[in-house]
Amino acid sequence: xxxxxxxxxxxxxxxxxxxxxxxxxxxxxxxxxxxxxxxxxxxxxxxxxxxxxxxxxxxxxxxxxxxxxxxxxxxxxxxxxxxxxxxxxxxxxxxxxxxxxxxxxxxxxxxxxxxxxxxxxxxxxxxxxxxxxxxxxxxxxxxxxxxxxxxxxxxxxxxxxxxxxxxxxxxxxxxxxxxxxxxxxxxxxxxxxxxxxxxxxxx
Amino acid sequence: xxxxxxxxxxxxxxxxxxxxxxxxxxxxxxxxxxxxxxxxxxxxxxxxxxxxxxxxxxxxxxxxxxxxxxxxxxxxxxxxxxxxxxxxxxxxxxxxxxxxxxxxxxxxxxxxxxxxxxxxxxxxxxxxxxxxxxxxxxxxxxxxxxxxxxxxxxxxxxxxxxxxxxxxxxxxxxxxxxxxxxxxxxxxxxxxxxxxxxxxxxxxxxxxxxxxxxxxxxxxxxxxxxxxxxxxxxxxxxxxxxxxxxxxxxxxxxxxxxxxxxxxxxxxxxxxxxxxxxxxxxxxxxxxxxxxxxxxxxxxxxxxxxxxxxxxxxxxxxxxxxxxxxxxxxxxxxxxxxxxxxxxxxxxxxxxxxxxxxxxxxxxxxxxxxxxxxxxxxxxxxxxxxxxx
Numbered sequence: 242x243x244x245x246x247x248x249x250x251x252x253x254x255x256x257x258x259x260x261x262x263x264x265x266x267x268x269x270x271x272x273x274x275x276x277x278x279x280x281x282x283x284x285x286x287x288x289x290x291x292x293x294x295x296x297x298x299x300x301x302x303x304x305x306x307x308x309x310x311x312x313x314x315x316x317x318x319x320x321x322x323x324x325x326x327x328x329x330x331x332x333x334x335x336x337x338x339x340x341x342x343x344x345x346x347x348x349x350x351x352x353x354x355x356x357x358x359x360x361x362x363x364x365x366x367x368x369x370x371x372x373x374x375x376x377x378x379x380x381x382x383x384x385x386x387x388x389x390x391x392x393x394x395x396x397x398x399x400x401x402x403x404x405x406x407x408x409x410x411x412x413x414x415x416x417x418x419x420x421x422x423x424x425x426x427x428x429x430x431x432x433x434x435x436x437x438x439x440x441x442x443x444x
Numbered sequence: 445x446x447x448x449x450x451x452x453x454x455x456x457x458x459x460x461x462x463x464x465x466x467x468x469x470x471x472x473x474x475x476x477x478x479x480x481x482x483x484x485x486x487x488x489x490x491x492x493x494x495x496x497x498x499x500x501x502x503x504x505x506x507x508x509x510x511x512x513x514x515x516x517x518x519x520x521x522x523x524x525x526x527x528x529x530x531x532x533x534x535x536x537x538x539x540x541x542x543x544x545x546x547x548x549x550x551x552x553x554x555x556x557x558x559x560x561x562x563x564x565x566x567x568x569x570x571x572x573x574x575x576x577x578x579x580x581x582x583x584x585x586x587x588x589x590x591x592x593x594x595x596x597x598x599x600x601x602x603x604x605x606x607x608x609x610x611x612x613x614x615x616x617x618x619x620x621x622x623x624x625x626x627x628x629x630x631x632x633x634x635x636x637x638x639x640x641x642x643x644x645x646x647x648x649x650x651x652x653x654x655x656x657x658x659x660x661x662x663x664x665x666x667x668x669x670x671x672x673x674x675x676x677x678x679x680x681x682x683x684x685x686x687x688x689x690x691x692x693x694x695x696x697x698x699x700x701x702x703x704x705x706x707x708x709x710x711x712x713x714x715x716x717x718x719x720x721x722x723x724x725x726x727x728x729x730x731x732x733x734x735x736x737x738x739x740x741x742x743x744x745x746x747x748x749x750x751x752x753x754x755x756x757x758x759x760x761x762x763x764x765x766x767x768x769x770x771x772x773x774x775x776x777x778x779x780x781x782x783x784x785x786x787x788x789x790x791x792x793x794x795x796x797x798x799x800x801x802x803x804x805x806x807x808x809x810x811x812x813x814x815x816x817x818x819x820x821x822x823x824x825x826x827x828x829x830x831x832x833x
Contacts, residue, residue, distance in 0.1 A: 280512060287508040296497050305506060309515055316515075346694070376496075383493040402494040407461045422461065423452025426483065429490035436493050 283312055286329055290336045293403050297340035299380065307343065311336045330413030337399045338392075345388040382443070386435040394428035401425055448473065454480040458487060602656075605648045606681075612641035612689070621688050627725050627811065629688040630832040639691040650680045661747065669743050687724035692828075693717035719817040721828065726810050784829045785813070791822055804829060 290311055294304035311332055320331045387395045400410045401421075411418040449457070449466055456462045457470055457480060470476050506514075615621035617640065621629040624642040631637060654676040661669050695718035745755035779792045782804070789806030803816040804825040815825040 283512050283515065284508045287511050291506070291511070293497075296499055299496075305511070305514075309511065312515055379493065380496045383496065386493065398490065398494060399497060401459075402491070402497040404498055407456065407459065418461075419456075420452075422454075422456030422459075423450065426451055426455040426487070429455075429487050432493065433486065433489040436489070 279316060282315075282328060282332075286332050287312075290332055293333065293336055293399075294340050296403060297337075297384075297399060298343060299384075303343065304340075307339045308336060310339060327412045330409060333400065333405070333409075334396070334413045337396050341387060341392065341395050341399065344384050382436060382439050385439055386432055389435050389439075390428070390431055394424075394431055397421075397424055398428050398432060448479075449476045451479070451483060454483050455487065458484055602651050602653050603648050604651070605646070607645065607647040610644040612643045615640045615642055615688075618690075621690075625686045625688045625723075627685070627723075629690070629723055631690055631721075632828050632831040633833060634831060635692055635828065637690045637692055638695060639689075641689050641691075643687050643689070645684050645686045647681070647683045650682070652676060652678045652680070666747055669746055671743065672739060675740070683728040685725040685727065687722065690721040690723070692719040692721070695720060716818055719815065719824065719828070722812075722814045722816075724812050726807070726812060782826065784826055785832060789829070791825075793820070793822060 287308065291304055291308040294307050295301050298304050298307075314335055315328065315332060320326065320328060387398065390398070397410065397414070400413065405413070407418045407421040410416070410421055416424070447469075449462075449470060453462055453466055454470070454476065457467065462470065470480065613624060615624055615629075618629050618631040621631075621640045621642050629640070629642075631640070652675045654671050654673055658671050661667065661671070742752075742755045742759045745758060746752055750758065779790055782789050782791045784791075784804060784806050785808055787806055787808050789804055791802065791804050793802040801816070801818050802820070802822040802825065803814055804822065805812070805814045806829065807813070813829065815828055817825065
């Protein structure tokens with residue numbers, strides 16, 4: 242009950258959705274905040290954090306709100322400097338969890354799906370409406386599957402499939418890089434199982 | 445290397461994340477490559493489903509500088525609300541009431557209750573009192589990393605947990621919740637809860653470290669507030685009993701609150717119909733008889749924005765032995781006394797246009813109750829409270 246961001250803004254039209262370079266990697270930040278201003282950190286990490294969320298949710302307005310919320314949290318309670326200090330990883334992890342939390346909310350999911358469908362219609366990647374709906378249906382099921390997944394595994398999948406390297410995922414999650422492979426495989430298996438079950442439920 | 449690769453290593457190799465020696469083994473081992481083909485097929489199922497996570501982002505992404513401006517525009521409200529959140533946090537018990545109680549504990553010892561025993565049980569909540577406080581000064585401290593570290597050090601050095609609260613346990617009904625919580629959990633008979641959960645109690649001891657606390661005050665720009673050296677080394681023990689949370693409508697999962705990303709989430713917009721009824725027996729506080737907590741309370745009130753005279757006047761009006769004191773940010777909330785559940789209660793409302801909220805608090809038979817929700821329909825909370833069996 243601690244939502245204080247303004248109510249929804251109109252979802253901006255997502256036009257001219259041409260390919261642009263995927264920019265999934267966070268900006269590594271080695272120095273502590275005492276040596277770098279919060280604003281520098283914000284400016285460097287805003288893009289990756291926002292883009293992660295907009296891909297996860299398919300809703301630019303919600304993505305922006307959650308991206309701002311991510312930075313609010315950092316601002317209010319920044320991670321303590323020390324061994325393993327990794328503010329970029331912290332931001333990415335918090336953003337991932339905020340996104341997953343939103344996806345898990347049934348009512349929110351309905352809205353994302355509506356927004357994502359609208360966005361797809363406004364900026365079709367191809368001139369095949371059937372293909373658009375098929376893609377959006379796949380995405381909808383994938384989001385549902387993520388929502389049902391073990392949270393840690395969902396977190397790992399989002400980080401990996403949004404393009405993070407193993408060492409960055411390991412740093413963000415406090416794991417050994419060598420543990421990412423086996424954990425990822427387990428997460429993928431669970432995801433595939435849940436996804437298939439959802440397909441059967443909706444068949 | 446003759447040892448075959450593990451499934452995890454084979455999976456990592458698909459992402460080019462395998463080290464050189466193991467890659468060489470893979471290149472020369474047909475058995476490992478065959479196994480990797482199977483793993484590749486498995487992974488591709490997930491990869492297809494999750495391909496949207498790597499899709500091009502919309503070109504309408506707000507520029508970083510624009511976003512930073514929005515951050516600054518919203519931030520004052522956020523900081524104000526971070527204080528208010530302590531009252532309205534949801535689930536109240538887990539995220540907010542414990543904090544409120546901890547604050548109250550710090551403000552709620554009797555000054556002159558010196559009994560023969562060195563350790564006394566002093567604190568029993570019988571009523572709730574709201575004190576409006578101007579948190580502007582404290583807000584300016586938000587983001588001060590030096591103070592943040594000092595507070596963190598002070599807490600980690602001073603607080604010893606004897607019993608940590610466990611994860612909330614879901615109960616099937618009020619009877620089971622009562623059994624788990626150790627007190628009678630009241631549920632309005634005409635409503636069906638979406639969840640009833642019980643959280644174990646907690647116990648911790650605070651050892652007062654005057655030097656560190658004073659350094660904190662100094663760093664915060666308030667060297668005029670001088671802590672009495674006589675309190676140095678005093679132990680204050682706090683026991684918070686098990687609590688119950690009864691949720692109505694679609695509410696956040698209490699177990700998710702430990703996740704750093706879930707603390708203070710955007711729940712307000714996600715759970716517009718959520719109503720939380722929290723119930724907790726009064727906490728117990730033990731402290732050395734000579735500890736002058738009223739003096740500390742006055743300092744705390746001054747620190748949070750009251751003038752010395754205001755703090756002294758307020759301190760004298762409160763029966764610290766029985767009152768849960770809730771500091772509310774000025775101009776961010778209104779409050780009024782109401783009759784509820786046969787006793788006097790306090791209705792706190794945040795009349796914001798974008799996210800109005802309310803909380804109703806009262807104490808009856810040694811149990812603290814709080815109903816909180818979004819919106820302005822506080823009558824709903826009164827109806828629920830007055831229908832409790």
